[in-house]
Amino acid sequence: MNIHSFFILKKSGACIYNKNFTNEIDYNVNLITPFFSAIFSFSEKIISRDLEVLEMGGLRFVFEIKDDFIFVLLSDSTASILFVNTRLDKIADIFFKKFPDTEKIQDYQEIEDKEFDQMVDSIIEGEEEIFKERALYDKMINLFKDLIFQNEIIGAAVLATNGNIIYSSLPNEILLRSLKELEIRFMTGAVELPELFYSLDDGRKVFSKYVKIPWKIDNFLIVLLFDKNVPLGMAEINLHKVSKQTINLI
Template sequence: MNIHSFFILKKSGACIYSRNFTDEIEYNVNLITPFFSAIFSFSDKVISRDLEVLEMGGLRFVFEIKDEFIFVLLSDSTVSILFVDTRLEKISDIFFKKFPDKKLIKDYQEIEDQEFNEMVDSIVEGEDEISKERALYKKIINLFKTLIIQNEIIGAAVLSTNGNIIYSSLPNDILLRSLKELEIRFMTGAVELPELFYRLGDGRKVFSKYVKIPWKLDNFLIVLLFEKNVPLGMAELQLQKVSKQTKNLI
């Protein structure tokens, strides 16, 4: 689950900034730019709507348009859309603060600024958030590692409500399903729905709970995976216990 690249384009079609975060995807910026121009022209003239997300071949382009600029992140389609959206929002904010005079940004010249590069890297990696809450996240990770050793819990995850994975020992398919659940909670306005439960085909049980911290803007979704022989009542009791322990850390 990687974010591969980031682009800033002007609505004229010129790419004024590009940055790669992995070497998994090879492309030519001079070919990417006409592609973006074509799909935005189609979106505007044919369906009269701004393009927000485009998926193809296991990859996802996410777009954010502000003023005369188009901000684009290219990621695996498995990366949380919530996480990508918040990355774009933060990067666009620092872009306008860093380059307040738009007249100085030329169509024919890409931005080269090491400080801006480092800020973009920090945001894409989630490091800007982790650094603010490093002590808290460390406590949460230690708590969940201990819980898995001592209880019937065989896997767990803690997700921030912007899609950041704070901790996970879940199998990848269950983690992806949990991230999708978080997205659906937001899309349906049910983000604060207290608890959800489902049973896997092999009988294992997955419980999730929204943990709200009154003084924090960024709350958590806790996901616990139990063996099939753990009674529902016991699993729910463990979920409540873990939720309380998490709140007591904060």
């Protein structure tokens, strides 16, 4: 679920900034940017719509157009689209603050700025958000680890509503399904839908609940994985108990 690369293009197609976060994807920036330009030209002229997401071969390009610039993140297709979109928004904001006179940026110019590099890295890793809420997140993580130790649950995850994974001990396929659930909640306007439940083929039960903390802007989706032998009623009771414990963490 990695974010691999970031690009800033001018609408002319010129790439003025690019940065890699992993070594997993090998590409030539001089070849990939004309591809973006061609795709955007097709999108605007043929279907008269801006391109937002493009998926191919297990990878996903996410685009954000602001003024004369196109911001692009390349990630695995399994990465949370909510998280990727919030990264793009934040990077675009700091770009315009860092370089307010964008008319001076020429098509042939490639931005080299160590401070901007560090700001981009911090946003991609979610460092600032985690640092601001470190005390709360540590308490949440300890709570779920204790529940697992006490055999009340066999796995859990805490997902911020921006798609950030605060904590997870879930198997990867369940985590991906939970991230997709969060995306669907947003797309359908059902973010605050109280809770959802489904059973796995082996009888294990997965419960998820939207938790709204009164003093926080960003809220959470908690996901609990129960053993197949735990009755539905008991699992639901534990879900409500855990959500109350989470809300009371100060």
